[in-house]
Amino acid sequence: MITLGQINTLTVQGEFPFGYQLSHPDDDRVVVLPGPVEHALEEGSEVSVLVYTDENGQLTASQQTPKALAGEVKVLKAVGVTGFGAFFDWGIEKDLLVPRHNQAGPISEGMVYPVYVYEDTATERLVGATKLHPFLSENGSYFKPGQEVELIVYAKTELGVKVVINESHLGLIFASDAFKPLRIGEETTGFIKQIREDGKIDVTLQQVNATGRDKLQQEILDDLEAHGGMSTLTDKSPPDEIYARFNVSKAAYKRALGALYKQQKIRLDKQKITLL
Known part of the structure; x- marks a missing residue:
């Protein structure tokens, strides 16, 4: 067929x-x-x-290779906006139409958005949707806490950032866990934080289990060894400097420093950290 x-x-x-x-x-x-x-x-x-x-x-x-097949969510660029819908470049001669009723919000030409591609049975034509809830599941029974997943930033709310998980599910990164700026359409790696009682999925950008904590502590020790046993990146450093070095939040970094201090592996001063 x-x-x-x-x-x-x-x-x-x-x-x-x-x-x-x-x-x-x-x-x-x-x-x-x-x-x-x-x-x-x-x-x-x-x-x-x-x-x-x-x-x-x-x-x-x-014969051209499309950027998205039917049933997939991919980040596509809007190349035109009209009164009845928006058109997206999906890699072939004909642009993909996202009808107005399939849009999660206003679409701006030149911007990128996660788009779900599907066959509209009423018209027997391929269309797209940036309104993803009708097509993707919010039930997290398939996932386990701590599992590494691929994320696409979908929308921003008062609670945090909605994300597409592995192109199949929708989840939420709470604002307290979004320690770096996230743009609509941005693709990044994350971890399942928890599955709520209602089945919905909470996601974080860093591992919050013992494995993640141990990994960060070892990375700090390795960094100290690589820099002669001393670092000026303390628990007082700006969050963006900590993220640039270790890709974690300031809170996670402070917890890791505290654990290493208790283990007597480092000495903490206001201006520097010293490897013991």
């Missing part, structure tokens, strides 16, 4: 002045591959193409 929004392997049925006619043995629909193509195709040969619909509803093929 021919599947919209996916890479299909189709057979060349014939050539026209404007391109090629493609088909699938288990589907009676015709797909048009517009010309020109990079290499001439022979009748009966197979070709792998993305299938979508053009403005007239005709099944159309592209």
Whole structure:
């Protein structure tokens, strides 16, 4: 069967002045591959193409690699905004339409947003959505606390930052855990902090379990050894300097210094840290 929004392997049925006619043995629909193509195709040969619909509803093929397939969430750039929707560059000849009713908020041309690509069964066309709740799960039963995940910043709220987790779920980074600026569309690594009683997912940018604490303590010791046993990055240093060095919050850094001090592995002064 021919599947919209996916890479299909189709057979060349014939050539026209404007391109090629493609088909699938288990589907009676015709797909048009517009010309020109990079290499001439022979009748009966197979070709792998993305299938979508053009403005007239005709099944159309592209040999270009899309930035997102149907069922995926990817960060795409808005290249045009109209009264009925916004258009996004998704890597092929035809831009992807995100209808106004599928938008989580106002879209600005030139900005990037996480976009979910899917087939609209009512129109039988591929469209996108920046309103992700109807398509992604908020049930965290699949995840475990401490699990490393890939994140895409989705939206900002009074509580914190909403994120897409592994392109399949939605979660929240509370403002207290967002120790660095996060932009809409930014991709980063994070960790599952907890699964709430209602199943919703809390995410953090750093490991908060014993493994994460031990790792940070060892990184501090390694950094001290690399700098002759002394560092001016103390618990009084600005948060951005701490993040630039260790990629953690100031609170996590202070906890790690306190643990190392209790273990008598470092000496703490106002201006410096010394390795013992």
